[in-house]
Amino acid sequence: MSTVPAKVSPRVAAQLARLGVAAGEPHPVALVSPFFAPERGTALHRYLDGDFIPRFLNDAAAGRLSDPAADDWWLGDRFSDHDDRLVLRLPVHRTFYLVCCEAVCDQLGQPALDPSRIRSAGFVIRRIGGEAERRGSRRETRRRERGALALAIKERFGGRSAKEFQAESERLEIAAFERSLTAASYEQAWVLEEGEPFGWQAAGAPARDPDLGRRACLNGVLRRGPLPPAYSGEETHPLHPVAARDANGRRHTLLFGFLPLGGQALARGNPFDAAAEADAVEADRAAHPWPFGLAGRPKADWRESDALQVSGGRPSPPFFVLLETLVNRYRLGEARGERTDPLNAGLAEAARGLRFVDDSAPPIAAVPRASKGGAVFVSPDASSEGRSDALDGVIQLAWSSPFNLFEYLESCFAAGEGNPLTGWLASERRRIDDAGGLAAAGTLAQLPAHPADGTGTLVLSLYVDAEDGREWRTLLGERLLGQARRTGAEIPIPKFRQEPEDLFQVIPFLRVADDRGRERVVWGGPAVRSEPFRVAAPFDPDASRPVLIQMPSLSDLKRGMAKGTAMLIPPDTQGLLDTLKLNKGAGPDLADGPPPDSQAAAALGVQWICSFSIPIVTLVAMILLMIIVSLLNIVFFWLPWVRICLPFPKVK
Numbered sequence: 001m002s003t004v005p006a007k008v009s010p011r012v013a014a015q016l017a018r019l020g021v022a023a024g025e026p027h028p029v030a031l032v033s034p035f036f037a038p039e040r041g042t043a044l045h046r047y048l049d050g051d052f053i054p055r056f057l058n059d060a061a062a063g064r065l066s067d068p069a070a071d072d073w074w075l076g077d078r079f080s081d082h083d084d085r086l087v088l089r090l091p092v093h094r095t096f097y098l099v100c101c102e103a104v105c106d107q108l109g110q111p112a113l114d115p116s117r118i119r120s121a122g123f124v125i126r127r128i129g130g131e132a133e134r135r136g137s138r139r140e141t142r143r144r145e146r147g148a149l150a151l152a153i154k155e156r157f158g159g160r161s162a163k164e165f166q167a168e169s170e171r172l173e174i175a176a177f178e179r180s181l182t183a184a185s186y187e188q189a190w191v192l193e194e195g196e197p198f199g200w201q202a203a204g205a206p207a208r209d210p211d212l213g214r215r216a217c218l219n220g221v222l223r224r225g226p227l228p229p230a231y232s233g234e235e236t237h238p239l240h241p242v243a244a245r246d247a248n249g250r251r252h253t254l255l256f257g258f259l260p261l262g263g264q265a266l267a268r269g270n271p272f273d274a275a276a277e278a279d280a281v282e283a284d285r286a287a288h289p290w291p292f293g294l295a296g297r298p299k300a301d302w303r304e305s306d307a308l309q310v311s312g313g314r315p316s317p318p319f320f321v322l323l324e325t326l327v328n329r330y331r332l333g334e335a336r337g338e339r340t341d342p343l344n345a346g347l348a349e350a351a352r353g354l355r356f357v358d359d360s361a362p363p364i365a366a367v368p369r370a371s372k373g374g375a376v377f378v379s380p381d382a383s384s385e386g387r388s389d390a391l392d393g394v395i396q397l398a399w400s401s402p403f404n405l406f407e408y409l410e411s412c413f414a415a416g417e418g419n420p421l422t423g424w425l426a427s428e429r430r431r432i433d434d435a436g437g438l439a440a441a442g443t444l445a446q447l448p449a450h451p452a453d454g455t456g457t458l459v460l461s462l463y464v465d466a467e468d469g470r471e472w473r474t475l476l477g478e479r480l481l482g483q484a485r486r487t488g489a490e491i492p493i494p495k496f497r498q499e500p501e502d503l504f505q506v507i508p509f510l511r512v513a514d515d516r517g518r519e520r521v522v523w524g525g526p527a528v529r530s531e532p533f534r535v536a537a538p539f540d541p542d543a544s545r546p547v548l549i550q551m552p553s554l555s556d557l558k559r560g561m562a563k564g565t566a567m568l569i570p571p572d573t574q575g576l577l578d579t580l581k582l583n584k585g586a587g588p589d590l591a592d593g594p595p596p597d598s599q600a601a602a603a604l605g606v607q608w609i610c611s612f613s614i615p616i617v618t619l620v621a622m623i624l625l626m627i628i629v630s631l632l633n634i635v636f637f638w639l640p641w642v643r644i645c646l647p648f649p650k651v652k
Contacts, residue, residue: 028107030104031255033101033527035244036065042123042530044086046077048094048096048545050096056256079542086531097258098256098257099256113512118511120238122236123236123508124190124506125235125505127504128532129500187203188200188203190235190263190495197495209233211233211236241255266493271488277484289321291306291472292472294473306469309464310461312446313446313457333413334413350471350472354404354468405462412451503534552618556615562611565614567609571607
């Protein structure tokens with residue numbers, strides 16, 4: 001590209017005007033398809049070895065670059081389950097891609113752009129989806145949002161009037177539909193904020209510089225100056241200029257760069273949509289028996305028999321499942337120093353409201369139902385005949401309560417490794433599994449006694465009412481969502497996924513300078529974008545390439561000393577290994593104490609280094625693999641897809 005002098009003759013100015021160039025302004029610059037693939041847009045080149053950049057440069061210098069659409073992989077790598085779009089493999093598949101376009105002066109004949117005029121060049125990757133995917137995404141998003149409305153409104157507005165309920169329902173539905181349209185109508189850019197990935201965000205048509213620190217005005221003109229220390233804006237990848245000549249000897253300025261197909265970002269805020277959260281809560285409720293869940297009672301009607309959950313220390317099946325959830329999943333009552341899990345606050349408060357009582361002793365009083373809590377417990381199913389209209393509650397019998405459920409769990413966890421409840425839950429779970437489930441296991445064993453009362457079993461009872469059941473179902477759902485959101489915020493989300501809307505495209509851009517020291521950003525138009533593509537999953541069998549592993553010959557097994565793989569073993573670990581009596585088989589006699597010489601070596605702090613024969617280790621791994629595959633074939637019937645053995649000639 002050259003700049004036209006500000007002072008030119010009228011005749012020259014007229015000629016420049018016919019070419020669309022004004023005096024004193026730089027020639028307009030454009031990005032076009034490479035000369036060897038004029039209708040392809042930004043070309044995608046595939047390579048199956050790590051020396052792809054030298055190969056590309058050699059091909060460019062020798063004039064061997066050709067349209068990628070003429071290669072077999074262009075038609076063969078279209079194995080997506082969603083459509084017949086091109087699928088790009090990952091570096092883990094030992095496959096690499098380069099993108100290539102061409103920079104020209106946008107005037108008659110489109111001469112090659114002078115590389116010295118290029119300040120920088122690069123490309124961005126946009127997540128675009130297709131029209132079919134967008135329509136499907138809108139329908140699916142709206143369907144799932146509508147499915148979540150009932151749950152959201154019930155939890156937040158269940159106590160309001162029918163008119164308010166209907167108004168809130170319409171408002172939430174309209175908002176959900178607008179979100180689905182917004183999310184599905186615009187292509188997305190992978191955004192960085194101060195060097196940290198922010199994820200896919202809505203982006204319009206490329207116009208300004210992707211680097212927020214370089215933007216100076218709205219018309220695309222950029223001033224040279226100091227840039228912020230940390231990059232913010234749309235993620236860019238560099239393009240490098242290289243000169244090439246076509247078959248006619250004409251010079252071209254190509255721009256090429258490596259196409260990275262990795263990257264990830266942490267979720268900002270809540271990483272889940274409302275419909276997916278509602279599905280998770282419903283699945284968890286379906287896993288907990290009534291009254292703490294909905295399993296076994298789809299109509300959710302309360303019965304008097306539901307009140308007694310622990311009778312004489314023996315828990316009911318629903319209460320056993322609740323204990324497993326509270327102890328094994330949420331560790332309710334466990335404290336690390338002075339800290340407890342803040343997500344357990346709601347469950348802890350509800351657990352304090354469930355009190356163990358000795359209902360085998362005479363009741364201590366007859367009190368109104370409103371008096372539930374404190375040092376007494378009111379049985380929800382042992383009411384007197386009287387009724388207190390002033391308190392609007394049933395007069396019921398009450399017993400003294402030594403401790404509540406949270407105090408019981410807290411004291412068990414305070415025992416540390418000797419927690420009696422975790423051992424009891426594990427032993428009962430083994431018995432239940434051996435019996436074929438809770439229904440077939442019969443009466444459960446008595447709970448262990450409160451640790452402060454010494455060893456033994458619990459002889460107390462525990463009652464709940466319908467209000468308790470509703471509270472626990474709500475709290476368990478909230479606790480599940482809290483755990484999921486906290487975990488989801490810590491899970492890196494891959495940049496390239498394999499959903500129907502995950503369709504991507506490369507868009508190149510160029511920064512060029514004029515004689516006044518200013519930069520202009522030039523974007524590739526719609527015709528210069530790359531072929532839309534999808535990205536394969538890491539373990540996609542259609543994307544994987546064969547890996548050749550040479551198995552040892554039987555004659556190699558006893559050659560030389562055991563060397564190759566060496567393990568440095570500490571003294572205590574070596575002492576443990578010496579206890580193994582492999583000739584005893586897998587049983588109680590497998591480890592019956594280390595030999596005296598091993599104990600002496602461990603006392604001296606002598607560590608060991610053990611070497612293994614690589615051929616034997618390889619053969620053992622192969623044999624074990626085939627044994628496991630054959631065993632699991634009984635369940636999965638996958639043997640025809642696991643191994644294919646064909647005669648194979650020797651490689652030169």
